[in-house]
Amino acid sequence: MTDPAIALIDKPAIRAEGIRKRYGELEVLKGVDLIVAAGQFTAIMGKSGSGKSTLLGIIAGLEQPDAGHVLVMGQKLAGMSDRDMADVRRRSIGIVFQGFSLIPSLTALDNVLLPTFFAAQMTAVEYRRRAMDLLNQVGLGARLNYRPSALSGGEQQRVAIARALINSPSVLLADEPTGNLDQATGAAVLDVLIDLGRTHGTSLLMVTHDSDVAARADHVVEMKDGRISHAHA
Amino acid sequence: MDILRYALSELGFRRGRSLVTVTSVALAVLAAMILTALADSYARAIRVPIETVGADVVVQLQGDIPPKLEGLVFPHPNALIPAGIVRQIHALPGVIALTRAVYLWDLEPARYESVLGIEDSDAGLAGLDGRLVDGKAINSKSRAVLIDSDFATKNHINVGDTIKVGHETFPVAGIVDAARSGKIVRADVYTPLAVAQALATVAPEVRALYPFGSDDANLVLVKVNREQLQDVVGKITTLLGKKGVVSSELSMREALSGVLFLSQSMGLIVAASIGLFAAAFVWRATASSVAERRREMAVLQAIGWTWRQIRRQVLIENVALAIAGTAAGLILAFVIAAVLGHISVTIDLPWDLSSTPHFIPQAAIDRTQTITAPVSISWPMATLTAAGGILISVLAALAVLALPQPRPWALLRSE
Numbered sequence: 159m160t161d162p163a164i165a166l167i168d169k170p171a172i173r174a175e176g177i178r179k180r181y182g183e184l185e186v187l188k189g190v191d192l193i194v195a196a197g198q199f200t201a202i203m204g205k206s207g208s209g210k211s212t213l214l215g216i217i218a219g220l221e222q223p224d225a226g227h228v229l230v231m232g233q234k235l236a237g238m239s240d241r242d243m244a245d246v247r248r249r250s251i252g253i254v255f256q257g258f259s260l261i262p263s264l265t266a267l268d269n270v271l272l273p274t275f276f277a278a279q280m281t282a283v284e285y286r287r288r289a290m291d292l293l294n295q296v297g298l299g300a301r302l303n304y305r306p307s308a309l310s311g312g313e314q315q316r317v318a319i320a321r322a323l324i325n326s327p328s329v330l331l332a333d334e335p336t337g338n339l340d341q342a343t344g345a346a347v348l349d350v351l352i353d354l355g356r357t358h359g360t361s362l363l364m365v366t367h368d369s370d371v372a373a374r375a376d377h378v379v380e381m382k383d384g385r386i387s388h389a390h391a
Numbered sequence: 392m393d394i395l396r397y398a399l400s401e402l403g404f405r406r407g408r409s410l411v412t413v414t415s416v417a418l419a420v421l422a423a424m425i426l427t428a429l430a431d432s433y434a435r436a437i438r439v440p441i442e443t444v445g446a447d448v449v450v451q452l453q454g455d456i457p458p459k460l461e462g463l464v465f466p467h468p469n470a471l472i473p474a475g476i477v478r479q480i481h482a483l484p485g486v487i488a489l490t491r492a493v494y495l496w497d498l499e500p501a502r503y504e505s506v507l508g509i510e511d512s513d514a515g516l517a518g519l520d521g522r523l524v525d526g527k528a529i530n531s532k533s534r535a536v537l538i539d540s541d542f543a544t545k546n547h548i549n550v551g552d553t554i555k556v557g558h559e560t561f562p563v564a565g566i567v568d569a570a571r572s573g574k575i576v577r578a579d580v581y582t583p584l585a586v587a588q589a590l591a592t593v594a595p596e597v598r599a600l601y602p603f604g605s606d607d608a609n610l611v612l613v614k615v616n617r618e619q620l621q622d623v624v625g626k627i628t629t630l631l632g633k634k635g636v637v638s639s640e641l642s643m644r645e646a647l648s649g650v651l652f653l654s655q656s657m658g659l660i661v662a663a664s665i666g667l668f669a670a671a672f673v674w675r676a677t678a679s680s681v682a683e684r685r686r687e688m689a690v691l692q693a694i695g696w697t698w699r700q701i702r703r704q705v706l707i708e709n710v711a712l713a714i715a716g717t718a719a720g721l722i723l724a725f726v727i728a729a730v731l732g733h734i735s736v737t738i739d740l741p742w743d744l745s746s747t748p749h750f751i752p753q754a755a756i757d758r759t760q761t762i763t764a765p766v767s768i769s770w771p772m773a774t775l776t777a778a779g780g781i782l783i784s785v786l787a788a789l790a791v792l793a794l795p796q797p798r799p800w801a802l803l804r805s806e
């Protein structure tokens with residue numbers, strides 16, 4: 159039997175190596191190496207402006223690094239076509255932002271279904287059933303046909319979580335998903351996110367300012383001055 | 392299917408913008424259709440006077456005023472057309488048929504009558520067959536005449552009576568209602584061509600001016616292949632020289648240019664500029680919607696849509712709006728065309744198409760004619776405009792979407 163820890167290192171969900179990024183004069187990332195183990199919850203902490211969001215964007219393939227490369231489930235993002243990149247984002251990555259990420263014209267159910275419009279792993283009926291299932295799991299079984307404007311901030315984030323999970327991604331990325339929510343609501347949303355991440359066997363990489371949240375993570379990564387200053391389990 | 396549902400939700404959600412786009416496309420389509428329908432209707436109206444003589448081109452030569460206005464004369468200012476020229480006209484490419492006629496005025500001290508001797512063709516005696524209200528038809532071998540129903544009523548003439556033309560007397564074989572028929576030169580008395588030719592040959596006031604032979608004519612009606620009309624008219628004009636009078640749809644158009652403020656090309660130009668305005672409106676509406684939805688588009692990219700798929704989505708929305716706008720415009724256009732019904736144009740008939748001796752003061756002839764033509768929308772026009780309406784919307788959307796792929800993360804990161 160192989161040591162599970164070694165297996166995790168061998169097959170990480172995300173491997174970022176030597177990531178550098180500058181915006182004009184400002185060098186935001188100065189060579190970041192990061193490994194996110196499959197199926198685990200990794201929290202990124204750090205002061206405002208330390209480059210957490212920038213790193214997450216690069217991992218999601220939504221931002222180009224100046225140097226270094228990212229592998230998501232062993233696939234190297236650099237040099238991918240728009241189409242292949244979209245494929246990776248659809249199949250392997252689920253992403254949750256701070257807020258206001260739902261399409262205002264669509265119902266909760268349709269918002270969850272958005273990432274499946276060009277996917278063909280299941281039939282339309284199966285996708286629908288799965289979307290309803292997920293909305294049930296985030297506690298919105300009774301709000302399927304509500305538009306975002308009729309949902310509270312916490313409910314909107316739950317919809318976003320369900321949407322991020324619809325294609326059973328290997329990795330969930332979250333950039334301060336509760337940053338816009340009050341303490342109690344935020345905690346409830348986090349419970350949903352962390353629990354669902356675990357039940358679906360999804361690795362979770364979350365940027366957070368909240369050390370209580372970080373305390374629940376398998377790994378915590380600290381960013382400082384464009385580098386990872388500290389990582390601990 | 393999902394894509395369509397998304398597009399429709401979006402359009403319903405942004406009702407204001409949808410309405411602006413649909414309305415501007417609808418107005419453009421409506422204006423284009425109504426303007427071209429009106430222009431078309433005018434174009435048809437100006438064809439009416441020339442069509443009422445049953446030919447595309449009426450050929451005459453200008454002549455002199457007879458020394459004395461009495462007995463049988465050529466209508467002023469009409470002259471003999473040499474037989475050689477008639478043959479040359481007949482041989483022109485594009486000429487389908489040619490009908491010769493002799494047109495005379497019989498001037499008596501107390502009255503006048505117009506006399507038309509004409510060949511058997513459809514533009515001639517055969518064209519009168521269906522217009523008989525009493526009696527029998529005549530043909531080239533007859534020695535009898537037909538008379539116009541208005542003329543018969545005014546002068547109390549019945550079938551079986553006789554009528555004097557020049558110095559000869561003819562039995563009246565039938566009465567025709569040529570006024571309501573269209574398709575033939577109006578006259579009071581219709582005779583076979585040979586009869587009028589024989590009368591003209593011996594008429595002193597004709598002989599005083601022309602060496603009229605027994606097979607000559609002073610009026611030629613030509614049926615022409617419509618595509619070659621301009622060409623044929625040009626050639627006939629050259630053949631006849633300075634004194635030629637060639638009446639056709641083209642000369643009518645020239646004569647009526649004052650009335651025809653709306654030529655067909657004018658209609659198209661106006662429609663095209665309205666189309667441009669509509670395109671600008673659609674472009675603006677699309678641009679503002681895309682600007683509003685930049686974050687939404689970034690989200691779509693983040694959850695695995697390609698930029699192409701996102702652009703197609705916006706395009707589908709625009710096409711849906713364009714189809715709705717075009718449909719609304721088409722329906723409105725058909726309704727308005729039906730409400731308008733027809734246009735009426737009152738025009739002064741030029742002398743060459745007037746069948747009455749307008750220089751006789753007591754005749755007090757009204758030479759204006761009111762022509763009505765239906766305003767109707769042709770299906771090819773509707774199809775073309777519909778395609779145009781959809782095309783401008785698509786082009787406007789494409790112009791907006793030509794923008795480079797944005798960098799989504801800048802819109803999505805949280806600070």
Ligand SMILES: Nc1ncnc2c1ncn2[C@@H]1O[C@H](COP(=O)(O)OP(=O)(O)OP(=O)(O)O)[C@@H](O)[C@H]1O
Nearest residue numbers: 181186205206207208209210211212801804805806
């Ligand atoms: N598109 C950009 N152009 C210029 N500067 C940028 C851009 N994006 C980020 N920056 C700068 O890069 C630095 C790092 O930004 P980043 O959003 O990654 O920080 P962060 O750690 O997420 O901070 P916060 O905790 O406030 O969210 C900041 O100083 C920011 O102003």
Ligand SMILES: [Mg+2]
Nearest residue numbers: 210211805806
């Ligand atoms: Mg940030």
